[in-house]
Amino acid sequence: MSIDRAGVVKVAELAKLEFSERELEAFTLQFQRILDYIAKLKEASVEGVEPTSHASIGEGPSIQFARDDEVRKSLTVEEALGNAPDPGSGHFRVPKVL
Amino acid sequence: MKINDACEIRDSVRSGRISAAEVATAALKRIEEADSRLGAFITVQPDRVLERAREVDRRARSGDAKLQLAGIPVAVKDNISTRHLKTTCGSRILQGYVPPFSATAVEALENAGAVVIGKTICDEFGMGSSTENSAFHVTRNPFDLERVAGGSSGGSAVAVAAGMAALALGSDTGGSVRQPASFCNVVGIKPTYGRISRYGLVAFASSLDVIGILAPSPRDAALLLSTVAGPDGRDSTSARVPVPDYLAGLERPVKGLRVGVPREFFDPGLDREVKGLIDEALRNATSLGCEIEDVSLPHTPRAVADYYIIAPAEASSNLARYDGVRYGYRVPNPCDLADMYVGSRSQGFGAEVKRRIMIGTFALSSGYYEAYYGRAMKVRTLIRQDYDKAFERVDVLLAPVSPTPAFRIGEKTDDPLAMYLSDIYTVTANLAGIPALSVPCGFTSGGLPVGLQILGSHFQEEILLRLAQNYVKSFPVAAPPLRI
Numbered sequence: 348m349s350i351d352r353a354g355v356v357k358v359a360e361l362a363k364l365e366f367s368e369r370e371l372e373a374f375t376l377q378f379q380r381i382l383d384y385i386a387k388l389k390e391a392s393v394e395g396v397e398p399t400s401h402a403s404i405g406e407g408p409s410i411q412f413a414r415d416d417e418v419r420k421s422l423t424v425e426e427a428l429g430n431a432p433d434p435g436s437g438h439f440r441v442p443k444v445l
Numbered sequence: 446m447k448i449n450d451a452c453e454i455r456d457s458v459r460s461g462r463i464s465a466a467e468v469a470t471a472a473l474k475r476i477e478e479a480d481s482r483l484g485a486f487i488t489v490q491p492d493r494v495l496e497r498a499r500e501v502d503r504r505a506r507s508g509d510a511k512l513q514l515a516g517i518p519v520a521v522k523d524n525i526s527t528r529h530l531k532t533t534c535g536s537r538i539l540q541g542y543v544p545p546f547s548a549t550a551v552e553a554l555e556n557a558g559a560v561v562i563g564k565t566i567c568d569e570f571g572m573g574s575s576t577e578n579s580a581f582h583v584t585r586n587p588f589d590l591e592r593v594a595g596g597s598s599g600g601s602a603v604a605v606a607a608g609m610a611a612l613a614l615g616s617d618t619g620g621s622v623r624q625p626a627s628f629c630n631v632v633g634i635k636p637t638y639g640r641i642s643r644y645g646l647v648a649f650a651s652s653l654d655v656i657g658i659l660a661p662s663p664r665d666a667a668l669l670l671s672t673v674a675g676p677d678g679r680d681s682t683s684a685r686v687p688v689p690d691y692l693a694g695l696e697r698p699v700k701g702l703r704v705g706v707p708r709e710f711f712d713p714g715l716d717r718e719v720k721g722l723i724d725e726a727l728r729n730a731t732s733l734g735c736e737i738e739d740v741s742l743p744h745t746p747r748a749v750a751d752y753y754i755i756a757p758a759e760a761s762s763n764l765a766r767y768d769g770v771r772y773g774y775r776v777p778n779p780c781d782l783a784d785m786y787v788g789s790r791s792q793g794f795g796a797e798v799k800r801r802i803m804i805g806t807f808a809l810s811s812g813y814y815e816a817y818y819g820r821a822m823k824v825r826t827l828i829r830q831d832y833d834k835a836f837e838r839v840d841v842l843l844a845p846v847s848p849t850p851a852f853r854i855g856e857k858t859d860d861p862l863a864m865y866l867s868d869i870y871t872v873t874a875n876l877a878g879i880p881a882l883s884v885p886c887g888f889t890s891g892g893l894p895v896g897l898q899i900l901g902s903h904f905q906e907e908i909l910l911r912l913a914q915n916y917v918k919s920f921p922v923a924a925p926p927l928r929i
Binding site for chain 2: 348350355358359361362363364365366374377378380381382384385386387388389390391393396397398399400401402413414415422426427429430431432433439441442443444
């Protein structure tokens with residue numbers, strides 16, 4: 348698998364990131380080297396192997412659990428807005444959408 | 446006083462021989478004296494520390510029986526949330542972030558009377574193996590100031606190694622507790638996935654992340670693990686498995702323990718001196734009565750490739766939350782929403798984080814998902830099965846932690862792939878979800894520490910700590926003096 352500059356730009360759009368021309372040049376090379384390395388996985392035979400998506404799946408006692416659905420204290424509005432870059436009164440302000 | 450024995454501090458504070466405030470003062474003094482050159486901490490608030498310590502002293506005087514960690518100064522990695530104390534993850538995007546809640550593990554240690562002495566620097570969001578990759582400063586190795594501390598929990602390892610904290614919390618997604626422990630001559634344990642609640646640990650790769658412990662000794666690691674382990678209603682992946690008292694059986698002999706040595710961990714990439722020290726450690730284990738045998742984990746050579754698909758894939762999804770809306774950095778004067786997302790993320794994240802988001806986004810994208818992420822999940826199953834088979838025959842595995850001792854600052858910063866490859870002996874434990882620890886086993890001729898890795902089956906932390914304790918008792922490492 349090879350990736351060119353246009354391919355990297357497309358991935359960047361999906362990831363909501365942007366790069367300068369110089370960054371793109373260096374990054375395309377690094378990306379290619381990393382892809383060449385991870386191609387090692389093709390050497391493994393995975394015929395009939397089940398995927399593992401989570402470390403705790405299938406481990407009897409550690410299968411994921413949900414707590415009881417009870418009303419409990421949560422963050423106050425002030426706390427929830429405490430780290431907002433642009434808090435409004437009781438809401439997060441963002442640039443105009445429409 | 447020296448801050449190098451958590452159990453002793455706890456006993457002294459409980460018996461009233463010394464106050465938690467005196468211990469905290471000594472730790473703060475050591476930080477003041479050493480950290481301007483070591484760079485382990487990012488946030489230290491002395492007033493807050495002393496206030497907390499005096500509160501512990503009040504509790505001790507009133508006979509509070511729950512003070513299992515009375516007065517112990519604990520450093521906390523900066524990707525673990527601490528209520529009302531800045532938590533940056535080493536990232537510009539969270540530069541001013543102050544969590545409104547504490548991680549469950551932090552709550553547990555504070556309830557037990559420990560004092561959070563400060564927040565330690567790490568590679569941005571835990572992505573790195575050297576603690577060079579943050580938006581702030583580099584952490585230096587206390588045994589050689591021109592060398593890295595390891596990472597990503599390098600700040601936590603140095604805090605313990607240099608006597609600035611008696612214990613530390615770190616996190617380990619692919620080796621980030623064990624490798625800096627090995628580089629800095631301290632004990633580092635990555636418990637079984639789910640053993641310690643991840644609530645409040647800022648997510649990097651959710652199926653691999655665990656909170657881990659850095660400590661001066663296996664005994665001190667056992668003390669902290671007994672307090673912070675356990676199920677948590679706020680983390681659905683935390684394990685509902687009873688927590689043993691890890692201190693109780695620590696001194697029991699290890700005679701007859703079946704020890705496997707995975708031959709794939711002794712590949713040509715392993716440094717000659719590190720190999721010499723590990724070979725010696727294996728002979729030492731034999732003299733403790735362990736029965737050593739050769740085992741094979743045949744899928745190990747694929748593990749780094751597997752890890753560098755799975756971890757970035759999960760990271761790309763987890764880090765989508767940094768959008769400049771609810772918290773974190775927002776680019777000034779964005780013209781619309783898309784501009785705000787792209788600008789905030791591009792300016793807020795550092796190069797390595799962006800690189801991993803890109804790899805992950807690619808591996809999950811339409812047309813490539815099956816060939817990359819899909820295949821990686823299957824190879825993960827094979828890696829896990831390797832361990833399952835090995836643990837049918839042996840109780841634990843012994844192996845190196847890292848192919849080399851601490852490398853020079855700047856040596857690998859321009860070559861991300863070289864940095865990734867240094868994770869070869871640590872990533873498999875995360876992929877399989879098993880516990881593993883690093884215990885000091887010697888120094889190279891150049892005066893650099895080397896750790897021995899002990900890996901076990903799920904929830905077998907007790908055996909790992911017992912073997913480590915037996916090992917350090919019989920074969921203590923004579924460390925050269927710190928450079929600071």
